[in-house]
Amino acid sequence: MNSKNVYILGIESSCDDTSASILCNGKVLSNIIASQKIHELYGGVVPELASRAHQQNIVPVIDQAIKQAGIDKSTISAIAFTKGPGLMGSLLVGTSFAKSLALALDIPLIDVDHMQAHILAHFIDEEGQEKPNFPFLAMTISGGHTQIVIVKDYFDMEIIGETIDDAVGEAFDKSAKILGLPYPGGPLIDKHAQSGNPKAFPFTKPRVDGLNFSFSGLKTAVLYFVQKQVKENPDFITENLDDVCASIQYTIINILIDKLKKASKETGIKTIAIGGGVSANSGIRKALKEGEYKYGWKTFIPKFEYTTDNAAMIAMVGQLKYEIKEFTDMSVIAQARTKF
Template identity: 75%
Template sequence: MPTQNIYILGIESSCDDTSASVLCNGKILSNVVASQKIHEAYGGVVPELASRAHLQNIVPVVNEALKRANISSKGLNAIAFTQGPGLLGSLLVGTSFAKSLALGLQIPLIDVNHMQAHILAHYIDEEGFNKPPFPFLAMTISGGHTQIVLVTNYFEMEVIGETIDDAVGEAFDKSGKILGLNYPAGPEMDKRAQLGNPKAFKFTKPKVDGLNFSFSGLKTAILYFIQNNLKENPNFIEEHLNDICASIQHTIINILMDKLKIASKQTGIKHIAIGGGVSANSGIRSALKAAENKYGWTTYIPKFEYTTDNAAMIAIVGYLKYQEQIFATQNIAAKARLKI
């Protein structure tokens, strides 16, 4: 532990959630998230609307985070922000605000890779949650990303498998849209899946070499399956919705777990961590817990509030970088595409 308290303000604005968090020496003092409901009417995130909402939300969200942490901006040691990947307009709002605040307070500015932050969220000091030892395998699963990452240390990560088309979150949302569920469909599908039979309907898993994933073919298969059954029975979805959701979720989880098993076998690593919004899915959590007994894995699942996009995960990366004195300059720019 450091001899003095280090306070980091984290700012996250990569998609449609504006978030600010204050961290002290690895512990989260506040984590404020303002979600944007406006996108539900469009069935997906509208970039222009997202960036406008960030402009409205960022000042009150940061003020609220400081207030809940009982600290003034002058007590901060550094500002950490999401540089990318994400929606460029949204990222620009967070980046510009962080740069201006750091300049005004004359404190260090720290750039954070959003995908690395999902993985390093495991290092937030949280009672009852263990931190994975190095090396470990991380599976990051979200609306925009599906990756298996070999993590050697805080800042050494290698993507060893990723989706070649749709992300797993997209697979859930697009399947849900076919079924007439509201956006985002993932949480609703998860709830219904718990009430249905996962083996009621069989969907073919796509064949993809190595550790990469593919979900676009599955989405198409689900579309044709629904269309064909609706021709025979116009009430098919209504009568079988829970079973359809359970069967889709079961297939998606099997695809993820199959690749994770191969990755563990190839690397010999049995410490497995998950991160990203889709890691909140109850089926994925259950499958990981079952794998602990079956394959001798030790699995790490973050606290629920640190799975979706949030600034606490940005703040912890900021803290880890601060300790190593890894700072950004005022020339830093937001990047929509940013690799681990």
């Protein structure tokens, strides 16, 4: 074995996906994700069920990641795991397993902040994928988070804007629920929006000072609007689904892009990178690309498989921390809330 090769096992269990990945010198050898379908029945993630499913999935998922990478577990240089933020029960499964395996293999243990990992996923070594130069603005958009971050270096980040209530993914999913779409509804809104008129039904954008976001008002506006229309026409949703989805998506994208424009103007930074599950949304990707022509931005969008929760991004942070020997010890504990 080449002594220069560093093999990192990444473990991600912050919400309802159990994932394991092997990276060799920043290149992905495997990235296995086991999704939990059970939550669809409840219209959202049930924490207790999520942690139980992680317990069932974690051993086969890690075993598969090691096998697909074509290595033996004795080859692994270090184990990186999600310490937080996330659901406590889910995080505990990944944290406990990572600690046990690191102890058994007598290799370093590396704790990773889930939100930093979404940003640093841009540094995974992928053929043909350019990496952003420092400093850049990162917008992390997911079911649980909406943030704008100045990224000065790998581990020198400053949050300059965040949601004061709901996250953007929550706004998508809850709007979808109002329309009678199944969970997770965000991708379905995106799908219907592609056939609809984005200006069919104007929704008011919330006025929030600075670079912070708010989505709870929009969610309420959608609810009242739909209730009013259905009262007048019981078939309103069926007849106008594409247009309503397109209008909701258009409003959400405008909120995000307006704040990004403001952040870029205030900081003078024109390099923009997005991450998190909602960055898979086709409308957001298109709006970001348009920003290159309109505002002179240079934009970075991760590959689809690195946008949602995955262990490759955790292993990538592990690789970067391994290089600077930033390890943790067995006293490390999972944290449902973190601040980097």
